[in-house]
Amino acid sequence: MTVMHPLDGLEHFYRKYVVLPSEHHYVALPLWAAHTYIAKAFDTTPRLFLDSALPGSGKTRVLELLDLTAFQPMMAFSASPAAIIRTIAGATEPPTILFDEIDTIFGAKASSQSQELAAVINAGYKSGATVPKCVGNAQSMTVVKLDAFAPVALAGLHSNVPEATRSRSIHFRMQRRKQSEKVQPFRRRSATAEVEPLVAALAEWVVPLQDRIGPSWPEMPTGVDDRDAEVWEPLLALADAAGGEWPRRAREACTAFVFAPNGYSRAIGIDLLSDIRTLFQVHRVDQMKSADVVSRLVALTESEWGNVDGAALTQRGLAKLLRPFDVRTKSIKCQGSVARGYAVFGDGGLHEAWERNLEPDDGIAVALLPDLSATSATAATPQVEVVASADASSSGSTAPVFVGAPQNPPASEVADVADVAAPDEGAQYVPRARAWLLDQELSA
Structure with missing residues (x-):
C-alpha cells in the first residue's frame, strides 16, 4: 500500500474545498502551510496575500483551510497591534496570523492603529525583527523590544496593499468559480475531523527537518534573485526535502508567480467588463484595437468612461483597469494592419474574465448604445467601423466574426425590432438577433 506524502495529502484536502486560479497555486499553498511549522529555520517567512476583484472568490475559504492546517493559527479580524505583538512575542514558536478584510488596514481611510499594524506585518517578515513597545505605568515606563517574526496570511477585496507588503508576499489573485468548477461544501466540524490525521502527519514529517533544512x-530558478529569492527560499527548501515531483513543481510555480504580470488597481470596474462585452456583442467581433475600444467606451450613452479621475479614459488607463482580471493586450490583425488590441479568446483574453465575473447575458443593454438616430459621425457619437477578425483578415475576407449574435436572425424577431427604440423601454435587454439588426444601423 502506497503511503501518501503529507504535502500530497494537504494538496488533495485543499482541492476538495476551494478552486484556486492555477495548478501553481495548489503547489504554493501546501508548501506555505508546511513552512509555518518551522518558520524559525528560515531567514524569512513570506506573506501570503490573497485579493480579488469581487467578493465570493474563495479568499476567506483559503484562510479557513489554513486555520485547520497551519501551525498555531490565529484568525485576526479586529485585533489591535498590541494584541498581535504580544501573541507573537509570548509564543515559544511563531504562530500563524490570518488577517481577513485587510481593506480596513490598508484602505485610504486607514487609522493610525491600522498603519501601526501594517508596520508590524512588514517588519515581521524577517527573522530577528522586533517592535519597540512601552511597558509600565506613567511613573515607571520602560521600552522593550518584542519579537514580531511570524507567518502571516492576508485576504482582502482588491485592497490598496503597499509595495512594501506585496514585495514580501506570494500573491494569490483569486477568482470566482465557474459554474462548471465544483467543490465540496465546507463544514468546519467534519473538515476538522478529516484533516486532523493529516496535520499530525505533516508535523511529524516537517518538524524534524528544522535542524538540517535551515x-x-x-x-x-533562472532570474529569481534578491527579494524574490528570499520569499521563495523556505518553500523550495521544503519541496526539495519532500522529493518526488515537488522540487520540479515548486520551481515551476516559483517562476510563474515571480514573472507573472504585476499590478492591480482599486478602481477595478465590473461595469468596464460589462461595457466591453456589450461592444464586442454589438460589433460581432472576437478582437478589437485598443484605440477603438477606448473611443467606443467613451461614446457609450451615459457612460462613466468620458471622465475617469477628471479625464477621458485612455489606452493606458484601460490596460491598468483590466490588469487585475488578467486581461492583456496583444498584437492583432485588423483590416490588413497590425495593432495592439484585445481578443475574446486565448491567453490574456476577455472571455475568461467575462465568464468568471459577469452574469450570463443573451443580449445588450439598449441604454448603453450610442444614439441610433444620428445619421453622421459626431464627436459625441462617432460612427465606428466593424473590425474584422485575424482569421478573416488572413483569408482575405473582411466579414467580421460574430460573437453572441446569429448571422441570420429569425423573421419573427426582425418584424418587431422597431420596438427596441421605444423611449419608454429604458435599459431593457434585447435578444441577440435584435443586436444584430441594431448593428446594421450603426455600420450603415
Whole structure:
C-alpha cells in the first residue's frame, strides 16, 4: 500500500474545498502551510496575500483551510497591534496570523492603529525583527523590544496593499468559480475531523527537518534573485526535502508567480467588463484595437468612461483597469494592419474574465448604445467601423466574426425590432438577433 506524502495529502484536502486560479497555486499553498511549522529555520517567512476583484472568490475559504492546517493559527479580524505583538512575542514558536478584510488596514481611510499594524506585518517578515513597545505605568515606563517574526496570511477585496507588503508576499489573485468548477461544501466540524490525521502527519514529517533544512540554500530558478529569492527560499527548501515531483513543481510555480504580470488597481470596474462585452456583442467581433475600444467606451450613452479621475479614459488607463482580471493586450490583425488590441479568446483574453465575473447575458443593454438616430459621425457619437477578425483578415475576407449574435436572425424577431427604440423601454435587454439588426444601423 502506497503511503501518501503529507504535502500530497494537504494538496488533495485543499482541492476538495476551494478552486484556486492555477495548478501553481495548489503547489504554493501546501508548501506555505508546511513552512509555518518551522518558520524559525528560515531567514524569512513570506506573506501570503490573497485579493480579488469581487467578493465570493474563495479568499476567506483559503484562510479557513489554513486555520485547520497551519501551525498555531490565529484568525485576526479586529485585533489591535498590541494584541498581535504580544501573541507573537509570548509564543515559544511563531504562530500563524490570518488577517481577513485587510481593506480596513490598508484602505485610504486607514487609522493610525491600522498603519501601526501594517508596520508590524512588514517588519515581521524577517527573522530577528522586533517592535519597540512601552511597558509600565506613567511613573515607571520602560521600552522593550518584542519579537514580531511570524507567518502571516492576508485576504482582502482588491485592497490598496503597499509595495512594501506585496514585495514580501506570494500573491494569490483569486477568482470566482465557474459554474462548471465544483467543490465540496465546507463544514468546519467534519473538515476538522478529516484533516486532523493529516496535520499530525505533516508535523511529524516537517518538524524534524528544522535542524538540517535551515543551513541549506535551495537552487533558484533562472532570474529569481534578491527579494524574490528570499520569499521563495523556505518553500523550495521544503519541496526539495519532500522529493518526488515537488522540487520540479515548486520551481515551476516559483517562476510563474515571480514573472507573472504585476499590478492591480482599486478602481477595478465590473461595469468596464460589462461595457466591453456589450461592444464586442454589438460589433460581432472576437478582437478589437485598443484605440477603438477606448473611443467606443467613451461614446457609450451615459457612460462613466468620458471622465475617469477628471479625464477621458485612455489606452493606458484601460490596460491598468483590466490588469487585475488578467486581461492583456496583444498584437492583432485588423483590416490588413497590425495593432495592439484585445481578443475574446486565448491567453490574456476577455472571455475568461467575462465568464468568471459577469452574469450570463443573451443580449445588450439598449441604454448603453450610442444614439441610433444620428445619421453622421459626431464627436459625441462617432460612427465606428466593424473590425474584422485575424482569421478573416488572413483569408482575405473582411466579414467580421460574430460573437453572441446569429448571422441570420429569425423573421419573427426582425418584424418587431422597431420596438427596441421605444423611449419608454429604458435599459431593457434585447435578444441577440435584435443586436444584430441594431448593428446594421450603426455600420450603415
